[in-house]
Amino acid sequence: MDLIHARNNRIFALLVFAVAFVVFILTAAPTVAFWDCGEYVAAGHSLGVPHPPGNPLFMMMLRVASIAFSFVQDVGFRMNILVVLMSALTAMFMYLTAIRAGIAIMGIPDTTWKRIALYTGGIVGGCFAVFGTTFWFSAVEQSEANPVMMFLAFSTWLTLVWAQSKDPNRDKFLLLLTFSSFLGIAVHMYSMIILPPLFLFVLIVDKEKRVDWRLWLTVIMIGIVVKDLTLFIFTGCGAVLITFVFSLVEGAHQKKWRFCFLLSLLAVLGFSSHIYLPIRSAQNPMIDENHPATWEAFDQFLQRKQYGNEDMISRMFWRRGTLAHQFGV
Numbered sequence: 001m002d003l004i005h006a007r008n009n010r011i012f013a014l015l016v017f018a019v020a021f022v023v024f025i026l027t028a029a030p031t032v033a034f035w036d037c038g039e040y041v042a043a044g045h046s047l048g049v050p051h052p053p054g055n056p057l058f059m060m061m062l063r064v065a066s067i068a069f070s071f072v073q074d075v076g077f078r079m080n081i082l083v084v085l086m087s088a089l090t091a092m093f094m095y096l097t098a099i100r101a102g103i104a105i106m107g108i109p110d111t112t113w114k115r116i117a118l119y120t121g122g123i124v125g126g127c128f129a130v131f132g133t134t135f136w137f138s139a140v141e142q143s144e145a146n147p148v149m150m151f152l153a154f155s156t157w158l159t160l161v162w163a164q165s166k167d168p169n170r171d172k173f174l175l176l177l178t179f180s181s182f183l184g185i186a187v188h189m190y191s192m193i194i195l196p197p198l199f200l201f202v203l204i205v206d207k208e209k210r211v212d213w214r215l216w217l218t219v220i221m222i223g224i225v226v227k228d229l230t231l232f233i234f235t236g237c238g239a240v241l242i243t244f245v246f247s248l249v250e251g252a253h254q255k256k257w258r259f260c261f262l263l264s265l266l267a268v269l270g271f272s273s274h275i276y277l278p279i280r281s282a283q284n285p286m287i288d289e290n291h292p293a294t295w296e297a298f299d300q301f302l303q304r305k306q307y308g309n310e311d312m313i314s315r316m317f318w319r320r321g322t323l324a325h326q327f328g329v
Helices: 002-027 036-046 056-068 075-106 112-130 133-139 145-164 171-184 189-205 213-226 229-249 254-281 295-302 323-327
Strands: none
Touching (some): 002 075, 002 112, 002 133, 036 075, 056 254, 075 112, 075 145, 145 171, 171 213, 213 229, 213 254, 229 254, 254 295
16 A cells, blocks of 8 residues: 555646646746846856855756756846756655645555545645745746745645654755755745744654753754854854764763754755855956955855844734735735
């Protein structure tokens, strides 16, 4: 029964990916779109430094797309192909997430009606997530919004895989989603929004982790990234150093310390693509906004000082729209 489900699941996952890809590629902008897209196309093609916080991984991805799809004449459309691919992958992972949620409710589909309900729900869920106006609008232009959604969808799916796994080494999925989430921050800072709810979900599922002060210490030190990107450079590296030392000297809880070490190490490695910014800026590329080649400039760049001194935590409590607009018209 498990083998039949695995086969069917792969088929429908690829089907959702294919449908999303075909729709998005047929409706993609033929060249550069408005707003930030022109900046991203130019910065990505030339490996430049766009406006803070720089989206360094996205710039490298755009450059790869510019090279890989060089058979397409228009540079803007080359980069649209990348966004279309990432958007279609998001649809696939949303389908897989819906399937995992369905399995949590009804178990492995062992009857015809269960299969109809599960796979129909998964297909509708995957397509519903990506064919809304906002997502579709961003899927057909050179925007970082949908590529980062792929990282969010992938991490969410991995969390459910971890929760439903009976593998004694299932924590490897948590390590992978940590790397994925912190890697996604270099595509867009929105990637970090997934971290608090996923950690809460892990605590709900795993009683042992709920009372493990080592894990709490590690998560707090790497979770600083939500508050301050620059401060995370120090706290993240500090978490690697502390857990690295204790995983060697404390034999009784060595396995738990080793997990915390890998957790913090992968978080730092995922975030490390931000090194692109000072390295590339020092080469004086054609587009080099704020020139973050020195530590002071790099610090201000990551903290987006040109937009003001308010950080994301305090900003999220500042209402920027009326209740009537949010829940009314």
